[in-house]
Amino acid sequence: MSILTRVEGAHAATKPGRGAPGRLSVVAATGFLVLAACYMLLPVYWLLVSSTKSQGDLVSTPGLLPAHWHLGDNLAALFAQQDGVFARWLLNSLLYAGAGAAVATALAAAAGYALAKYEFRGREAVFSVVLGGVLVPASALALPLFLLFAQVNATNTFWSVFLPSIVSPFGVYLSRIFATASVPDEVLEAARMDGAGELRIFRTIVLRLMSPALVTVFLFQFVVIWNNFLLPLVMLQDDDLYPVTLGLFTWQSQTSRLPQLQTLTIVGALISVVPIVLTFLLLQRYWRAGLSAGAVKS
């Protein structure tokens, strides 16, 4: 069987016979998988159930059992709190993560293509520095970025969170791998023969060939920005600029003084999580592409 034609089900296609698993090992394995699934899903289940409870029921009824349906009222309260600041946080997150990831993907695609398809002086040096950037986690950069932005009085602005997030060294790394694999030299040569300029070749041919890979790059960066907590925490004081993660954190940190914020935080967490989990599950194929590229090529 050739590796190229092998599909995901190949393992399962093994004929039962000698060495086929016994019933006992199937039961044991399935049992373990189910246990692990319960562990992964229990908090999510708790979040779902708790979102439907009133503040009173939340405290007084058993945590894992549903009580009176109160989700509608909770949602109304959530979006009414502080003149609808929660909707604003959602929009901010969407803007930071959506626009940030789009710009980051465009920059990474161009850079990755250049590193993969051109011979030029300093190519390996640039790539090494970019790879070093992959190993520097976002949380290690947050404080240095804050110190730098404070120097030019640019903290507590939209740009202080947005601009750092358009840089994705990991995106460049992935783009380079994908450009090498999916853009044939012959196509580029043919286009040059036909008189197409370099930029036009990139826009009309390369981007199209790389587009499945670029979805992966976009998704990775989207989640990185959506999840980033330390950078907005150090940069922003004005809660109109908060992303939803930081907003929920500030509510949660006040629950000791204001217990009624518990319900709002729980419903807010649910609302903030649903869209991203859905995108995640729907686009799982692109995730696997990125993860396997990272794992196999290293």
Added chain:
Amino acid sequence: MTTTTAPPRARRRPARQALAPYAFLLPFLVPFVLFTLLPVGYAFWQSLHRTERTGGTFGHTHSVFAGFQQYADVVHEPFFGDSVVRVGVFALVQIPVMLLLALVLALLLDSTVARLKRFFRLVYFVPYGIPGVVAAVMWAFLYDPRLSPIVDLLRSAGTRVDLLGSHLILFSIGNVVTWTYTGYNMLILYSALQALPADIGEAARVDGAGGWTIATRIKIPLIRPALVLTGVFSIIGTFQLFTEPQVFRTISTSVTSTYTPNLAAYSLASGDNYSEAAALSVLLAAVTFLLSFAFLRLTSRRQR
């Protein structure tokens, strides 16, 4: 394709082609330098300087070169050793537990034993889709004695535990990290397993090897690069530990403002002690980088 004479403007093309890669790289490199290299460089510069005031509390401030004095100060702070030991212990316990769990799940999903593979794979990946802060907030409620179903269950079983007390809090944080990242690591390992040629396992099976032997003798050695990768990512993540303790700080007195090195750096910066915060950040980034590098070196050498 024809190889007839090229159009006249082709003569200019080599020059344009030579400039093109730089033009494609520049839009990435400018923000990369500004928002990755420059902050690190600036933090290093700032870590070598101390702010001094002349003319009393309200006088002018100016920075004075202090060499590595800030580093010496930070290292001698009592919190420094405590927080480093804490993340060290955390790394030694939590990383192996998480990676072992991820490996077992990946092997099971890759084997012929498991059923409903697609469903389980989806379920295990759900926590990774939840932002770290939201996951921590959720678990904070699940640990909170006022609301926690876990504490309730244990109480009805006759044990009283304080999941936010000083004895268990590190374990509680470890649980959140394990919950969040096991599925992610599982997927990396699973992708590597799926990339192995299927005939490897089949050949061994024909030779009479059992599932356990195939997993430990054949599959695990072959996915070593992926295991190393998950190890490096986990080490980086652990030494940067911030979000979970920061969230738990709001409901537990057991988490101090200097609980982890990153939390300490944040606290120093919010206390306007920028120079020491910079020194600690640089130190932390350097140590993280060196540890991952050493781990990569060590594991790749043993392979040969």
